[in-house]
Amino acid sequence: MPAGLFGSIWSSEAVAAELSDEAWVRAMLDVEAALARAGAAAGVVPEDAAEVIAATCRRLADEGGIDPAAVGVEARGQGNPVVPFVRLLTAAVPGDAARHVHRGSTSQDVLDTAVALVVRRATRPLLADLAGLAEACAALAEEHRDTLIAARTIMQQALPTTFGAKAAGWMAAADDAADRLAAAVERLPATVAGAAGTLASLGDAGPAVAAAVAADLGLPESLVPWHTHRAPLVQVGAALGIAAGLAGKTTLDVVLMAQTEVGEVAEGAAGGSSTLPHKRNPSASAAVQAAVRRATPLVGVLLAGMLAEHERAAGAWQAEWETLRDLLDLTGGAVARTREVLEGLQVDAARMRANLDVTGGLLLAESAATALTDRLGRLAAHDLVKKASAEAVRSGRPLGDVLADDEAVVEALGPAGIAEALDPARYVGATGLFIDRALAAHRARQTEEHS
Amino acid sequence: MPAGLFGSIWSSEAVAAELSDEAWVRAMLDVEAALARAGAAAGVVPEDAAEVIAATCRRLADEGGIDPAAVGVEARGQGNPVVPFVRLLTAAVPGDAARHVHRGSTSQDVLDTAVALVVRRATRPLLADLAGLAEACAALAEEHRDTLIAARTIMQQALPTTFGAKAAGWMAAADDAADRLAAAVERLPATVAGAAGTLASLGDAGPAVAAAVAADLGLPESLVPWHTHRAPLVQVGAALGIAAGLAGKTTLDVVLMAQTEVGEVAEGAAGGSSTLPHKRNPSASAAVQAAVRRATPLVGVLLAGMLAEHERAAGAWQAEWETLRDLLDLTGGAVARTREVLEGLQVDAARMRANLDVTGGLLLAESAATALTDRLGRLAAHDLVKKASAEAVRSGRPLGDVLADDEAVVEALGPAGIAEALDPARYVGATGLFIDRALAAHRARQTEEHS
């Protein structure tokens, strides 16, 4: 998958490398090798034939000895690439061993198991990028634990919070997405069930061969054939969708904070323009937004594929391969570029603080009311602040000035008390606790992974 | 949700009852009651006020004292129903306690937590129907453990299998879907995070209140506020999509087997027609197909909702409520009707067996080749059968007759051996093992649930 004209904008090279036609062929070779070894173990393939087949598979994988395009051309007539692939492999296996290639298996067995391998291999760099993304968030959460910023709800400033809390939210979501993805991927099974899901052509050895292939490749077995029961794949798809969604949510926040009028963050590599010198386009974030918009519906294709006819679907199955490839590619790219954005993020803490003053202290009205409650009672305090806020909105004066004109307020709080009540730093609630809790979970998770 | 003109066709009354406007209001009342109790426990709401609030909530829930339509009309201006709901609740709470209603909470807290409750309540009958569906499959799998039927791949007869294997596949998929759904639902958290996700208005008591609400309602807590980190909900959506997909796959098989030319099963309540007396429309299965087609894209709406702005989304959040309701409703209906279909399924084992003969024994060509391998060697056996099969296709004669004309075959197998090699009952491979394995897992799962 050379990224080409458009793909470079959003893709991850490391993920894409595991999704190339060559990578698929390698996975299919790995499956055939495992199948031969399993056949030998179960006594349906001679030991030496199995060794020859496995060695040939290894050699072909190393040398790129099977040309995907050649397979593809012949696949047109068959409806899937396994038939021509097996023909080419068989032709490459020397001597009598050739007769034992693909023994007992069917096209969907090979492709489903190859899917499990490809998914595992492609999610490895993807999970690494998710971990990197979370780590970048952790650094931001620590550094900006007390950096004030406006919390915005329905796209309106609501109350103060901290940028650290925002970053901790991204981090926790990234760790969560990684956990979900890893769990889903681990459950993707190997498949040896034969042409009709009965394993008939292997006689009594069928179940042993199926178990041995799974063990050989380090994949779980399916309780019953899953040729047309696709929940494991849908679950992987949903987990990829969630990972893409996490990337999308994070970069959406970046795009919004990077707006010219907000100016709180900028992408480190924000694209300048000679004609529009002020522009700092959040290009990477926009690329992520685009990738996520394209990724999400692919989950739906996999889900719709659950409606698979009888013992092998006429369309639903064949739609999976490229859908899954695109979904891994787009999610991999979205996560990788989001990681880049976060690792290079330029944070303007002063601008964050300044934006908190845009409303002239109205953001702290709730805080002022709370401060006055002890002296005036809740209802009176609330009414007083409500009136003062209305006056501030009407006159355009800061809420603090309006409150300072009110004798009852001055008496209750004094000038220092008013300032304190309107200090956003004193009204960020449990953000510190949330950050600490999330960071602790993040660190514990890392320890666990590395132990 | 009265089912009305169309809804009765596909819906489950038991699930729909948990999704009505009244059920949502009840859930919101439960949340406010828990919030009041939690406030009391944390010392921010007087004990007696909390009791009065909780009692009022209980009374209003029992009496249907809050009219959803009235809430709805006022909600139009606010963008969500919580503001008018709280106003009506507050008006109903007697005395001073009214001042403590909704203390420290925000609209999304109440709705998110109500969502968790509604989902739990609506999935209860849904899971019961999934269990019933699986049980109906288990009965079919046991009864038809050895009932022969053609396995069909890409909509062509491929090899023999058993109807029991088919039913065991549906059963295992249903159990799997139930496990996934239950796990996802259990992780849907309670939410008390306040207007900006900081819990600021509750001062130091915030985290304690949040924890107490979760404990009170028997829901997990979120590590950090999840107002705009929606993976838990997406996961529930995906699990519902998988459950709907299972229903869709099963009834698709039913529709295909019920075709006039196939005639292997019929819906117990298949709709006759006075003008078309032969028709046995698989109406319930078609209704399930329709419901699943409508359910699947709703998962996509939830997934797209992950792109939520800042601390509360301007659209993505508001799109969740009815999407989730429709998804639960459609999935609930799809599963319930599929259960009905399976419980009443009329199985025509004779027709299944007869259909195996449509190809004149060609379905067993692989078996014949295997049988001949010992005597003739794999390659020669294979070539011989290939030639005989071609002749059978050309002449329209049964494969058995063509083989009986071949001296080498007769010598190798004898007439009885030929018949044996072409007996589908002897070529169903590991189906029995798969059925037993799946049934054992199904029974173990049931034991676990009831213990």
Place this chain on the structure above:
Amino acid sequence: MPAGLFGSIWSSEAVAAELSDEAWVRAMLDVEAALARAGAAAGVVPEDAAEVIAATCRRLADEGGIDPAAVGVEARGQGNPVVPFVRLLTAAVPGDAARHVHRGSTSQDVLDTAVALVVRRATRPLLADLAGLAEACAALAEEHRDTLIAARTIMQQALPTTFGAKAAGWMAAADDAADRLAAAVERLPATVAGAAGTLASLGDAGPAVAAAVAADLGLPESLVPWHTHRAPLVQVGAALGIAAGLAGKTTLDVVLMAQTEVGEVAEGAAGGSSTLPHKRNPSASAAVQAAVRRATPLVGVLLAGMLAEHERAAGAWQAEWETLRDLLDLTGGAVARTREVLEGLQVDAARMRANLDVTGGLLLAESAATALTDRLGRLAAHDLVKKASAEAVRSGRPLGDVLADDEAVVEALGPAGIAEALDPARYVGATGLFIDRALAAHRARQTEEHS
């Protein structure tokens, strides 16, 4: 469709009224009446029987004489509501005429034709709201033809434009959406094709009956039966999606301009909050965003429904009714609420102008370079401005001040010339022409419609 707890937030009463169960029953009664009259005209139904049937249909429609819920309950067994509906209608028709009810028709004929009627009736208020929306934009475009505002690309200020140009863009898109929708709706055909699309039960009279029904209801005929060729419906779905998209784009712009830090517009009825007095939530716009998110995937359900089996689909068809209803409902609501937003929009032209200065004149760098080109040549002018812009970014000084320090610039343009070059009002290009062109087309379209 009582809007209830959530629906009131986003729905249009006028559109919803045409989508109720009762409205569907009325449409079905209209179809049966037309069918009876057509049968009489073609000589297959006695004249007096047709009159009795038509009169009964009219009476039942006026009196609400057929209870949708009762139809629904029986529909569960049949898979569609037409069978029980016809039974109830037949029971209501007095005397011998009852025998001629539904003559020659099939369930899908009645429902497909009812769909055409329901779509026509529900799009009438929808198109009226689209026209009102466009008119509100026209008024904004005229009033703000010269109101300066920053054009924003990739969410960054790019160059000056006018708010009138923005409004004209919305207007032109609304007129375009209305044209597409009206054209698609007009092509939705009446259907009389009989149980198998052959019209066999009507003998030679079939085509005449089909033509007469279409003529009677003012609907086009289909060239061949379209029971399983659903492009006409998909086209209506796409046009509704486009109308919803237009509403979504417009309110997205409103939400972005209404952000606290931008503050250029506010919804007329923006929801205040007693605790957060500064908040002016764009609640209606957020409701539109939610409705559009839910509407879009429904188009996909209709499109996927093109894969309809044989002569009547087992699922795809049955999925259409409620999908179409929801799509009309959501689009109707989205358009109606967007119209409300635009009609009540509070425009802060001063804030728009002030926001243009956020970049200290950098937005006009291109204009300055152009102004200098005559004197200095394009390349030199460009280099000079580029350097000055970099200095402005570095120092935080306005670009005008930096340029005024440059002797070459002062010599070329003089202080007045510099100011002129940095005046956004002089750099809005063809916006006036675009506005005038769009308004002229809008007015011409109105004239045409009313003539």
Place this chain on the structure above:
Amino acid sequence: MPAGLFGSIWSSEAVAAELSDEAWVRAMLDVEAALARAGAAAGVVPEDAAEVIAATCRRLADEGGIDPAAVGVEARGQGNPVVPFVRLLTAAVPGDAARHVHRGSTSQDVLDTAVALVVRRATRPLLADLAGLAEACAALAEEHRDTLIAARTIMQQALPTTFGAKAAGWMAAADDAADRLAAAVERLPATVAGAAGTLASLGDAGPAVAAAVAADLGLPESLVPWHTHRAPLVQVGAALGIAAGLAGKTTLDVVLMAQTEVGEVAEGAAGGSSTLPHKRNPSASAAVQAAVRRATPLVGVLLAGMLAEHERAAGAWQAEWETLRDLLDLTGGAVARTREVLEGLQVDAARMRANLDVTGGLLLAESAATALTDRLGRLAAHDLVKKASAEAVRSGRPLGDVLADDEAVVEALGPAGIAEALDPARYVGATGLFIDRALAAHRARQTEEHS
């Protein structure tokens, strides 16, 4: 776009050739050439510079002088490929003319106009394949005008129809899809609107340049800039979706008719298998089903892209390019392969006729009742046939035999009359008329196109 491992299975080489990276670069070069010529015509670019630029574009297009991969690598930083593309083009333009490259334009102008060109070029072979598909259907409709086949509704045999009627339905739908697609493509406009949709940098010449570019490329102009008003593209997407849907419906019918138990058609190139010699997999049809499943959701991506922010979207726009490319590719492949299937379709008219007898004449019960109506009255005739049908179902005897046992029937119709009433050939209604009507429209359409 080399089709590779999977792509060959479903893609159309002719369509894919117009979608390659190289084809996109050629389209972009065509746009820049037109822009230069338009600039010259409007007096903002020197005549000779325009000629040099246009010649360079032509040369680079012919020679493949711009490497898409090189563009792609640089595009990563910018978020779109136009910036590096223009840099490479500028470097290739000799002398002073280089200064005039891309004058007045912006990235989205170039890409949007290139999109219009690419869509036009890729739909040309696609429309040719749609025409070929329709023609293949026309031949089937003519040849099989009277070939009897069972009409199937809800997957049950309903009544007789003709295979010609089926083919005519496919044909009419293909012609209709082609008309819709051509109409949508023709409305896709050229775009020159500048960085902010104001054309400011071109001074007064802006509108003239925009008009000249459109005229030069033979594309319509947009009334106002459509950078963030994407209905024209959505309409193209919907039309592609409809074309894909038509291919999907047609091949779904093929798959169903090709089932082993139905056996009415087979793909000409149906894939045999050495181990499963009876299998005639409808591989091409299955590939089309897969392609359509993947194509449909892409329409949704385009539709969701209508929610574009301000004057250029941060994600929605960038998601269009590859979505559109994939949609054209998949639809092109689906249509081309469906054409192949139809052109090579093996029709087994005898099997179609034989399948009509599966229900022992019950399919003609309606016909028998009609035949008896003259003598017995409608109600009595109906009751009699209903009873006889029930007896036929119960006993498994043919309906004709049961009716022949009934004296009233024999008296009314005689043995010949019974046979006639149960002759499916006499009960296909208006199918002949529908076929003739559709063929006439098809021929008229062809004449129009070629005149």
